[in-house]
Amino acid sequence: MSIRLIAVDSGRSSTKVVTDGARDWFPSILGEYRDLKLERKMQRTDLVVGYAGQRYYVGDVAKDESVSGAQLMISSKAHMDTKIFVLTALHRVLPNKSAVFLVTGEPISNHQAGEKLRMKQLLLGSHEIAVNGETKQFDIVRCEVAAECATAGWAMRRPGRYHIVDCGSRTVNFATMENGRWIDRVSGSLDYGLETVQNISLSMFSRMTVAELSRRLGTLAPIVLIGGKASQLQEYFQQYTSDVEADEDAYYRNAQAFYELGVHALETAKA
Numbered sequence: 001m002s003i004r005l006i007a008v009d010s011g012r013s014s015t016k017v018v019t020d021g022a023r024d025w026f027p028s029i030l031g032e033y034r035d036l037k038l039e040r041k042m043q044r045t046d047l048v049v050g051y052a053g054q055r056y057y058v059g060d061v062a063k064d065e066s067v068s069g070a071q072l073m074i075s076s077k078a079h080m081d082t083k084i085f086v087l088t089a090l091h092r093v094l095p096n097k098s099a100v101f102l103v104t105g106e107p108i109s110n111h112q113a114g115e116k117l118r119m120k121q122l123l124l125g126s127h128e129i130a131v132n133g134e135t136k137q138f139d140i141v142r143c144e145v146a147a148e149c150a151t152a153g154w155a156m157r158r159p160g161r162y163h164i165v166d167c168g169s170r171t172v173n174f175a176t177m178e179n180g181r182w183i184d185r186v187s188g189s190l191d192y193g194l195e196t197v198q199n200i201s202l203s204m205f206s207r208m209t210v211a212e213l214s215r216r217l218g219t220l221a222p223i224v225l226i227g228g229k230a231s232q233l234q235e236y237f238q239q240y241t242s243d244v245e246a247d248e249d250a251y252y253r254n255a256q257a258f259y260e261l262g263v264h265a266l267e268t269a270k271a
């Protein structure tokens, strides 16, 4: 049986998926299932998920209709919500009974051996999941846990020194690359994101982030912004440091880079 390579970026705001010939996303919101008094016209981001004897709402319907509907904003991604989002992602784009090589990610500061092991233990193996009434089975035979943002820097393969700055909903990751090499000492995660700092404008968010980056990194090299709000943030970052661009595939950049890492791993194994 052929193995399907799939990349899932489990963002706290949305789950992004890249596989051969397909991309997908849905909001990373989960809550309890409840019977509705009036029928809801279900959209593509309204999901009823059955897993391990429990039923959940996932996506927009969880936000609207679950009493417990919420995005989980803890720093680690090695938890049950990620498992349900990953399996839901697989269900949406892969055929039933696929054998899967999954590449997923963690914020840079959580990219440690113990955390990666927890994520693999959570995801590897056989699973059965129902989405909107259809049951599928998957066998995750291989799982790699990449570092968000850093993998995007690797995949860009640019010359010289540059910083990738990934302004996520919960975490801001920054990775410094020099001629294709990752410099660990000047890379990391800031413990806030666009949806955890309350009541500040994009302008003040950008100022706060440039302040923190310049404190940690000194003189800033050119910056490539990724993440869902990259194009809106660019003009504000440019007020403080001139060489700033928004990546043209900013929203999917992490997921796309995870996918490219998976392709690279398969090619390296063949060689």
Ligand SMILES: Nc1ncnc2c1ncn2[C@@H]1O[C@H](COP(=O)(O)OP(=O)(O)OP(=O)(O)O)[C@@H](O)[C@H]1O
Pocket (backbone or CB within 6 Å): 010, 011, 012, 013, 014, 015, 167, 168, 169, 170, 171, 172, 193, 194, 195, 226, 227, 228, 229, 232, 251
């Ligand atoms: N097309 C868009 N235009 C404007 N804002 C967007 C767009 N897509 C996403 N966003 C917003 O940008 C922010 C960051 O989104 P992103 O998808 O990068 O975060 P995430 O990956 O889910 O979070 P984290 O990386 O912290 O886990 C969120 O607040 C999201 O609502």
Ligand SMILES: [Mg+2]
Pocket (backbone or CB within 6 Å): 011, 012, 148, 166, 168, 169, 227, 254
């Ligand atoms: Mg993200």
